[in-house]
Structures are given as C-alpha cells and as structure tokens.
Amino acid sequence: MEFVWTSTVIAIIAFALLYWLLEKYAFGPLFGVMEKRRELVQEQIASAENSREEAARHLEEQKQALQEARKEAYAIIEQAKSTSVKQADDIIATAKSEAGRLKEEAVKDIETEKNKAVLSLRSEVSGLSVKIASKIIEKQVDEKEQKQLVDQYLKEVGGKP
C-alpha cells in the first residue's frame, strides 16, 4: 500500500465538483422546497389560528345577539304587561266616568220630570180650582146678575166693530 498523492488531489477536485453539483442541482432545490413547505405549514397554522379566533368572535357575537334578543323580548313582554294594565285602568276609569255621567243625567232627568210634574200639577190644580170656583160661582150667581154679565159681554162684542 503506497500513498499516491494524485489520488488525494483527484479526491479533492472530485469532491469539490460533487459538492458544487449537488448544491446546485439537488440540495438547492430541495432546500427551496423544504423552506416552502415550512412556510406553507406556518401559513396554515396562522390561518387556522385566525379562523379559530374568528369562530370564537362569531360565537361571542352570537351569544351577545341572543342575549340582546332575550332582553328585547323581556322588554316587550314588560311593555305589553304595563300597557295592558294601563288599558285596564283606562277602561275602568272610562266606565266609572260614564257611569257617573249616566247617573248625573238620570238625576237631572228626574229633576226635570219632577219639575214638569210639579208644573202640570200646578196648572191642573189651578184649573181644578177654577172649576171648583166656577161651580161655586155657578151656584151663587143669580139670574139677574147672569143676565147682566151676558149683556155686558154682548155689549162688548157689539161695540167692537
């Protein structure tokens, strides 16, 4: 076994050449692809993280919206309740005032009727009293006096034209 120095030189040259060739045609592209894959994976992780955050945000939004809707519904129910109570109160108040009004009217009617009745009674009484008076007068006025009254009347009638 002897040391052949040309082999050393050839080995160095061949190795340098191989390194250059591999670097240029094999490892370079491979590194590029590996780098690209690394980027791809990172990008996907980032996008997954993004969508997760978005989903969480959406969920939060949905929850909030649900809460709001519930609150709104509650408010509507409350309002309806209060409205109905108010309406009932209104109706009762209206009914009360109507009843008062009717009562007053009735009282007034009664008053009027009473007055009317009193009035008619009064006129009747006066008529009756006149009749009674005339009956009494009829008995008391004698023939002579009657004749005088008739004459007077006739005179008045005759003297008019």
Place this chain on the structure above:
Amino acid sequence: MHIFPILEIGGLEFDLSSILGILVSCIICFVLARLAVRNLSVDKPSKLQNFMEWALEFVHNTVAGTMPIKHARKYIALGATIIFFIFVSNLLGLPFGVVFDAHEELKLIGYTIISEGTLAEHGGHAHIAFWKSPTADLSVTAGLALIVFVLIHYLGIKNNTKHYFKHYIEPFPIFLPLNLMKVVSKPLTLALRLYANIFAGEVLIATILMLGWIGIPMLAVWQGFSIFVGAIQAFLFTVLTMVYIAESTVHEEH
C-alpha cells in the same frame, strides 16, 4: 494481497482503482440526488424525496446540535455531500471485486500499469484489483480530511480571527504545543479512522474469499456488518466535520 494498478503519465502516478472508485461514487451520488429531486413537490413528496429530506434533516440536526441554526444552512449541503459521498464510497467495495491476474508487464493505451519491477517484487505474479472502495485508500481519505482541515482553519481565521489565534494559547500559553498537536491530529484521525475501518473491512472480505465455499455465510455476515460500519464511519466523519466547523466558526461569549 492485491496490488492496485498505478498508471504513470509524465512522471505522475495515478491510482486507477481509486480514480475509478471516486468517479463511480460521484456519479452514483449525483444520479441518486437528481432522481430524488426530479419531481419536487411541496405538499406531496415522493418516497425518494422524503428520504432525501430525511437525510438533510438528519444532517441538519447534527449540524444544529453543534452550531447555532442561523449558521447551519450553508453547512448542511456540505455535511450532506460528505455523508452521501463517503457512504456510497464505503459500500462501493463491498458487493464485488474486479481482479486481474497479471503475469507480465501490463500496458493500457500505451502506458505502463504494472511494471516489470512491480511484478518482480511480487514474485512475477500479481493480483491486480481494479475495484475497491475509494475510501479504502489513505490518499483519498487524506484528500477529504485535507478539505476539512483547510475549511476549518479558513473559517476560523475569517469568522473570528481574534479568537482563532487566541485559542492556541488557551487556557495557558504553555498549552501551545498541545494545541498545535490538536491541529495536526484532527485531520489525521479523520483520514486514518475512515481509511482504516474501510480498508480493514475489505481486507477481511478478501481474506474470507480465500476460504472458498465455507466462507460464504461469514462473508454474508461480514458484508452486512461492513454496511453498518460504512454508515457509522460516514456519519462519524460528517459529525466530526460539523463539530470542527462549529468550533472554528462559533465563539460563544463567555
């Protein structure tokens, strides 16, 4: 023992089997890598792409374990190249061998491969192996270690100059010889460890082959183990390289 064909051109010696091994390793690495990244897809990776990504992640993890992540990116490719090249190289010598029996001077396209002298040294008869793991050759592993050596010192000087020169006299100036020894021993151990492991494996394979038919089960077991050893050595070389690079480039403030 086999001898390897040495081609002499203009006074320079070329070890044909090592060169062949290096070339084949490079081609296999490149073709495999190209196949793996043929249809790159971000969301639907093929099996081969998955494997390559797993390998890169694996290297990335070993790198990131020894240096901050922001520095790691440009060294991952280096680590991956090292681990692929060494692993393929380690496995190359396992499945088969190409051995010629040479009894006379052998010439290839006019150049002497085996000279008369070499033949005479081996008693006029030599087994010439054209096929072996390139990493079973010390000169090749020395080349790899040299790359690491140059790289770590270059990076050390360039990235944190002050700390680089200071670390030779740390914790005390008297440690300078030890630190210098460490500088030498780092690439030396890298080269020798890899070479010795793979060479030993091949030697044992060659030895078991001499046993003939009886050796087949042993050969199967040893080849399986050699795959394991090859993987371990490739891993070790890569991790050590990364540790050295991390040492020389990163200086924690303390």
